[in-house]
Amino acid sequence: MDRRHLLKNSLALGGFMGLGGCAATPPAEVKPAPPVAPRVPIMDRPPPLAPIRAHTDRLFDIKVCIRPFRTKGPNLDVEQIGDAMVVHNYGHGGSGWSLSWGSADMAVQKAMSRSPKQIAVIGCGIIGLTSAITAQRAGAQVTIYTRELLPRTRSVRANGSWTPDSRIALAAEAPANFGETWEQMARMSWKNLRPYLGLAGNPVAFTDMYRLSDTPLGREAPRDPSIPPLPPPSWSGLPTQSSDFGRYADRILDITPQTQVLADDINPFPVKHVTRTTNLFFNFTEYGHLLTSEFFAAGGKIVMRDFHAPSELTHLPEKVVINCPGFAARDWWKDKAMMPVRGQTGWLIPQPEVKYALTYRNVQILSKSDGIMVIALENGDMKGYNNSDESVNRAESERAVKVIEELYSRFPTNPA
Ligand SMILES: Cc1cc2nc3c(=O)[nH]c(=O)nc-3n(C[C@H](O)[C@H](O)[C@H](O)COP(=O)(O)OP(=O)(O)OC[C@H]3O[C@@H](n4cnc5c(N)ncnc54)[C@H](O)[C@@H]3O)c2cc1C
Numbered sequence: 001m002d003r004r005h006l007l008k009n010s011l012a013l014g015g016f017m018g019l020g021g022c023a024a025t026p027p028a029e030v031k032p033a034p035p036v037a038p039r040v041p042i043m044d045r046p047p048p049l050a051p052i053r054a055h056t057d058r059l060f061d062i063k064v065c066i067r068p069f070r071t072k073g074p075n076l077d078v079e080q081i082g083d084a085m086v087v088h089n090y091g092h093g094g095s096g097w098s099l100s101w102g103s104a105d106m107a108v109q110k111a112m113s114r115s116p117k118q119i120a121v122i123g124c125g126i127i128g129l130t131s132a133i134t135a136q137r138a139g140a141q142v143t144i145y146t147r148e149l150l151p152r153t154r155s156v157r158a159n160g161s162w163t164p165d166s167r168i169a170l171a172a173e174a175p176a177n178f179g180e181t182w183e184q185m186a187r188m189s190w191k192n193l194r195p196y197l198g199l200a201g202n203p204v205a206f207t208d209m210y211r212l213s214d215t216p217l218g219r220e221a222p223r224d225p226s227i228p229p230l231p232p233p234s235w236s237g238l239p240t241q242s243s244d245f246g247r248y249a250d251r252i253l254d255i256t257p258q259t260q261v262l263a264d265d266i267n268p269f270p271v272k273h274v275t276r277t278t279n280l281f282f283n284f285t286e287y288g289h290l291l292t293s294e295f296f297a298a299g300g301k302i303v304m305r306d307f308h309a310p311s312e313l314t315h316l317p318e319k320v321v322i323n324c325p326g327f328a329a330r331d332w333w334k335d336k337a338m339m340p341v342r343g344q345t346g347w348l349i350p351q352p353e354v355k356y357a358l359t360y361r362n363v364q365i366l367s368k369s370d371g372i373m374v375i376a377l378e379n380g381d382m383k384g385y386n387n388s389d390e391s392v393n394r395a396e397s398e399r400a401v402k403v404i405e406e407l408y409s410r411f412p413t414n415p416a
Contacts, residue, residue, distance in 0.1 A: 055401065061347040088323045089324045116320040119318055122321060143318065161281045193280065340384075360403065362376065
C-alpha cells in the first residue's frame with residue numbers, strides 16, 4: 001500500500017463511526033498536511049458510517065426467488081373468461097415492489113369500467129395486495145383468493161429497493177408505447193409511496209447508497225436503446241458519455257435523487273472511486289403488515305385457494321377479477337412470454353446502526369430492519385436470466401460476504 005493510500009485510509013477512518021481519532025501516527029519524516037478547506041458543502045458530506053460486521057458465520061438466512069420477468073413488459077390486458085372479466089396484472093420482473101401502485105392503478109381503472117360492487121383479486125404478493133387496496137379505494141368490496149399469503153410469497157424473497165426499471169421488458173419485444181406506460185406507472189407509484197414514509201418501523205424509507213469501484217465509474221448499464229440519451233445533471237460530476245443509450249429511469253430524473261461523485265476529501269471508503277445516491281427501499285415485514293392491516297380495515301376478505309385452470313374463475317361470485325399470480329402466470333395462464341430470472345439474497349444479522357447501502361466488486365449490501373442483505377451481482381445487475389432454480393447456493397452468498405469482509409479489513413484496527 002503506498003503512502004497516498006495510507007493517508008487516504010486515515011481520512012476514511014476519521015469518517016467511520018466509532019473509529020474516529022484512532023488514525024495511525026504518520027511516520028516522523030512526514031509533516032502533517034496543512035488543513036485543506038473542504039470543497040464540498042457541509043450538507044453534502046457523508047455522515048459517520050458504522051462498519052458492517054461481514055463474516056460468514058453471521059449469515060443467518062438465504063432466500064432464493066425468481067423474478068416474474070415478462071419479455072413484453074407487464075401484462076395489463078383484459079380477457080373475458082365465460083361471464084368473468086379478467087384484468088391481468090403480472091410480469092413486473094425486478095420492479096414489482098417499485099411499480100406496484102402505478103400498475104394497480106391501471107388495472108383497477110380497467111376493472112372499474114364495469115362499475116362492479118365486488119372485485120376478486122388473485123394472488124397476495126405485492127401486486128395483488130396493492131391492487132386489492134386500490135380497488136377498495138375506488139369503492140369496491142374486495143376478496144383476495146390466493147395460494148399463499150404475503151410472507152410466503154416470492155415477493156418477500158426480493159431485494160426491495162426502488163428499482164422501477166429493473167428487468168422490466170426487452171426493448172425488442174415491448175409495445176412501442178411501453179416507455180410512456182412505464183413512466184406513468186413509475187410516477188403513480190412514487191406518489192403513492194409518499195404516505196408510507198416516516199411511519200413507525202420505517203415500512204418505506206430512504207437510504208444513502210454508495211457505489212465503490214477500483215476503476216473510474218461511468219453511468220449505469222443502458223437498458224432501452226429506444227430512449228434518447230440524457231446527459232447526467234451537471235452537478236452530479238459524472239462525465240457525459242454521448243455513446244450512452246437511455247434508460248427508462250432517465251424519464252423520471254426530475255423526481256428521483258441523482259448520483260454524486262464523492263471527492264477524495266470526503267470519500268469515507270478505502271477505495272478510489274465512490275459515488276453516492278439516495279434511494280427508497282422497502283422493509284418487507286413492516287410494509288407487509290401495514291398493507292395487510294389496511295386491507296382488512298377496509299373490509300377486505302382473504303380466501304385460501306389454489307387455481308389450476310382459468311375456467312375456474314367463472315365459479316367465483318365476483319364477475320370482475322384482477323389476476324396477480326406473478327411468475328405462476330407461466331404455468332396456469334400458459335403465458336410463454338414469462339421468463340424466470342433467478343435471484344438470491346443472503347442475510348447478515350441486523351445492525352440497526354448501519355444506515356446505508358453499498359455496492360462493490362459485484363456485491364450489493366442493503367441494511368434493512370430485519371437484516372443486512374448481501375447479493376452477488378453480475379456485471380452490475382443480478383444474474384439468473386432464464387434460470388428457475390430456487391434452491392439455495394450458500395457458497396454464492398459466502399463469497400459475497402467475503403468481498404465485504406475484505407473491504408472492511410482494509411480499515412486500520414484500533415490501537416491497543
Ligand atoms: C432476487 C429478487 C430481487 C428483487 N428486487 C426487487 C427490487 O429491489 N425492487 C423491486 O421493485 N422489485 C424487485 N424484485 C421483483 C419483485 O419482487 C417482483 O416483481 C414482485 O414481487 C412480483 O410480485 P407479484 O405479486 O406479482 O408475485 P408473487 O409475489 O409471486 O405473488 C403471486 C401471488 O399469486 C399467488 N398465486 C400464484 N398462482 C396461484 C394460483 N394458481 N392460485 C392461487 N394463487 C396463486 C401466490 O400464492 C402469491 O400470493 C425482485 C425479485 C427478486 C427475485
